Amino acid sequence: MDSLTQVILGAAVSVAVMRRRTAVWKAALWGGVAGTLPDLDVFFSHGDPILDMVLHRAESHALFWLTLFSLPFAALVARVQGEWAQWRWWWLAMWLALVTHPLLDAFTVYGTQLWLPFSNYPVALGSVFIIDPAVTLPWLVGLLVVLARRGDVRGQRANRWGLAVGTAVLLLGVGLQAQVECQARRSLAAQGVVAERVLVTPAPLTMLLWRVVAMDGDAYYEGFHALLDAPGGMRFERFDHGTRFEAAVAGIDGAQRIRRFSHGFYRLQEDGRGRLVITDLRMGQEPHYSFAFAVAERGSDFRPLPVAQSVGGHGPIAPALAWLGRRIRGEQLPAPR
Template sequence: MRGFAEAPYAIGMDSITQITLGSAVGVAVMGRRTAVWKAALWGAIGGTLPDLDAFIDHGDAILNMTRHRAESHSLLVLTLLAPAMAWLVSRLHREQALFKRWWLALWLVLITHPLLDTMTVYGTQLLQPLTDHPFAIGSVFIIDPAYTLPLLFGVIAALCLKSGRGLAWNAAGLVISTLYLAWSFGAQQYVTHVARASLQDQGIDAQGLLVTPAPFNTVLWRLVATTPTLYREGYYSLLDADNHIEWTLHDRGAALMSQHGHDPYLARMAAFTHGFYSVSSERDHLFVTDLRMGQEPNYTFRFDLGADVSRVHGGHKPSLAGSRPDLERALPWLWRRLWGERVPPMSFVPEPARSPVP
């Protein structure tokens, strides 16, 4: 089992959102056939079950990352789990006559969890065990209040209002949140078009292009364009006065990729990130970084693969060496950039001045 301090790095859509979505779906399907609190409770339990795999230790940090959202997020596995869970719930509450309805409700609760996770950039292995391909749309951030709050309001209304108005508010929350997902996908496609045009106008031949929202919103978007040797990071806000994108240039470590191409950990990271990764060397240690989650110079998933000798002899397991930005600097920067202000990239923002020690 992984410790509670490490498990949050194996991120999915945040737990509050998944619990709220599960409750909303459970209430919507069960309606007044059972007590609203029962539907909300079991929806919340079903909504969080798939993420319990975050506490399984697969042996090293890279396996822990790439094996998260695997079998526990498989549509096939969850479909097989639903009737067993419905059998248990219907008998626990002595509602055997509602078994089929509980089956439908809990099946929808379970499968909407990985489907929502697929809207983030991490990667969800929906078709395990048939394939370990990590599906990822990447049009919403893992925490987005604009998606969660309508669901939460609807569930609270369903629990508090005794008439059918509560169920109507719950249904409205589901509709609004679903429309928000549709909006995020449409916005992503528009920003992708803008980014491709910017690359073409600047004569940049990019092989890969990642377009994903900055934290907590779908107005400001982070862009990563890759070539075999370099990657560029840029930002575009839907509130920008024009479509010009300023790209910052960074080395991907192509020579190290070629030199260590046989390393199974690099191959696993290349596949899981769909090619959005970089390799670097520090103090004779090899590092591999997932470029999809974070921003220069801080990335959540950066792994120390060890020194050459220790790797050859199997004496070093990959360890997590990721970092997160200083929120005192990052949040004001994101807020200003979201509103269309052309501020210097985070990687070039100077450290705040410190008062001299008396």
């Protein structure tokens, strides 16, 4: 999730644990710090944009390492605040503020390596967009109330309610995702598409509209479903998967990392400059994706580039937002290209 949401969640969780055992602003401050610490890995470059992508949300987001780190970190907080007698409560507050960060990230589609050092499998439920006000606002409102009321009983109750409502929205997203996936699979089957794998993710900023990607051999399909759509099957567009380029990337480490990290939701294509590009299809929509990398260039055959080049990006924002607003209301509009 976005950094602001992580700070808010960490602060709200810390306040809920510490209650009136310390000043509410202290609990919120240190919880906010703990809530943002895992994302500091973005400041470390690995010298390659693909490595920067797949190694983000790795050790710094692993539950095992964060649990170990929480002990000295909580001891430091208790010492700095002169509250060593409360260090066990500070440890519980800091541990929860730290581990809820990657757990929340795991609800997004990016991929969070929760189980390191035992497994580097990137957990990616994909049931919430990286920014979703419906999740963040209840946590923010509850936190602001408890701060305004200086941690009194009513303020603490408001903070707990905020945490509960925001968490309920997250779980609602999981349920909606499963419902849309069932409908998408039925629609695909009715159109004669036997999908090897299906991805269902919410559109930017909302759970009222969902994007579906289905992989089927030499092709992939993209469709959208709004909760306000009229009854009937989903519509899908077919796109080339680029399987003819598989042999060209078989020995390229970066391309194989993207194949694994994306759980198979990728495409290969040659761009207008003779470069072979691998694209993660999970983040973005046709034809614009956040993560696309040129990994080889054409000569007599494709030659791997010494270092992958990031070529991803987004399209014009205004037309995309206009389309999003109308599509949420159930209008069957073609996606902006």
